[in-house]
Amino acid sequence: MLIENLPNVIYVADPNYLNELSNELGDVSHVFNDLVFSSTLKTDICFALDAWINPQILHFESISQAVRALRAAGKFWYLHPIENIRRSRLIESELRKLPDLNHAFPLTEEIPQIGCFSLLDKNTLVYCNTRWKKAPLGNYHFIEDKINPPNRAYLKLWEALSLWGTYPTKGELAVDLGASPGGWTYVCQMLGADVIAVDKAPLAEHIAKLPRVQFQQQSAFALDPNSFEKDIDWLLCDVACYPERTFDLVTQWIQSGKAKRMIFTLKLQGETNLKIIEKFQAIPKSRVIHMMSNKHEATFFYPAPSYLFL
Ligand SMILES: C[S@@+](CC[C@H](N)C(=O)[O-])C[C@H]1O[C@@H](n2cnc3c(N)ncnc32)[C@H](O)[C@@H]1O
The missing domain is CATH 3.40.50.150 (Vaccinia Virus protein VP39)
Known part of the structure; x- marks a missing residue:
């Protein structure tokens, strides 16, 4: 898949509020599932659950190539599966195990930096290690x-x-x-x-x-x-x-x-x-x-x- 311009930000939408997020941004180049690509960093966005800032896109041939790119870019990676789920899971299985994301309240330990990735198609990986919220996809999962x-x-x-x-x-x-x-x-x-x-x-x-x-x-x-x-x-x-x-x-x-x-x-x-x-x-x-x-x-x-x- 050819994405002509790398987005500056990928916003994660609550699927029920995709329209609100798009209207708020105005500037949207692509939407993949709940991932909204934009060139605009709107610092006070309301309807985004999370934001991936300066994401990377890799056109890859083999699983090991994708794994190498992720390992080089950060320690922990959270898979957001939207396309080619089986292939995505194969990449995930080669990465470091994530810390437990079920949290007791109040949070006693800082959530470590966790990057997020998705496959947009069989050979296109999008990933980002600089995100807005600590919890992947802004999903705080409490016990x-x-x-x-x-x-x-x-x-x-x-x-x-x-x-x-x-x-x-x-x-x-x-x-x-x-x-x-x-x-x-x-x-x-x-x-x-x-x-x-x-x-x-x-x-x-x-x-x-x-x-x-x-x-x-x-x-x-x-x-x-x-x-x-x-x-x-x-x-x-x-x-x-x-x-x-x-x-x-x-x-x-x-x-x-x-x-x-x-x-x-x-x-x-x-x-x-x-x-x-x-x-x-x-x-x-x-x-x-x-x-x-x-x-x-x-x-x-x-x-x-x-x-x-x-
Ligand atoms: C969503 S519930 C609140 C739930 C609450 N935060 C909780 O954790 O249990 C909304 C509440 O607003 C109250 N409410 C509505 N109008 C009010 C008013 N004018 N003054 C005070 N409470 C009001 C209702 O009685 C209702 O209990």
Whole structure:
């Protein structure tokens, strides 16, 4: 296969959001399965799960030639099988064994640098050892907690905190808006933080009973940031509402200066409106990312550390 111009970046799309990613980029030269080739490095891209930066393409004849190229370019390689799967697996079998990619939360060890590769056809290898996210394809695979959290929403906060690389801790205060039934509250509590959970609906009983959890049954929108005496270390929000309302809430809290860090879920309604995403992206020091565990959602980080950008 002849690819005329080497792309500067290959973005990995969530298959359900391929259109959103293509629209966001504008400049797309090829799409292979969920790999989107582009000459544009968009540092604040929302709808990419991962990005391969300055990828290489090799036209090869033998398996050993492909293996040699990969071995020379990096230590660990993750196969993203999209074409010629059997041949891809033969290449993979000649490479160093990957470390275990099933992670306990919180991540205790740094995920090592792992390159990704795919075959585009029988003789075309694309590979890249410089990627945006630590987990291959941006897929943080956690060993799930099937006992304690009342639902699976906790996985979103696990992923967001793992991307951020810093976690609520003992002595810190987390305020969890739209907290019920209490997955996110549980995550902060088990990490040692004090939690104020706010929701119109009640928390699950076993979460409400946890030490260091205080529940306020009210609307998140009626909460006055200035009513908090202490600064809030983590302001979390997973309220089910239109993203325009979330935008007003985010703005109010940023203006108050009361929250040191914010993680908000943006619930996208119906057809994705990139304009509203752009409104959030325009907030200085913010980052909006559609994560692996997001449904029809994106996650807003503020203030975003530089490594959340490409
Ligand atoms: C997706 S659920 C949150 C799940 C939660 N993060 C967890 O981990 O269990 C959305 C929540 O938003 C709450 N909600 C909707 N409107 C609200 C409002 N105005 N104020 C507070 N909570 C609200 C709902 O009651 C619901 O519990």
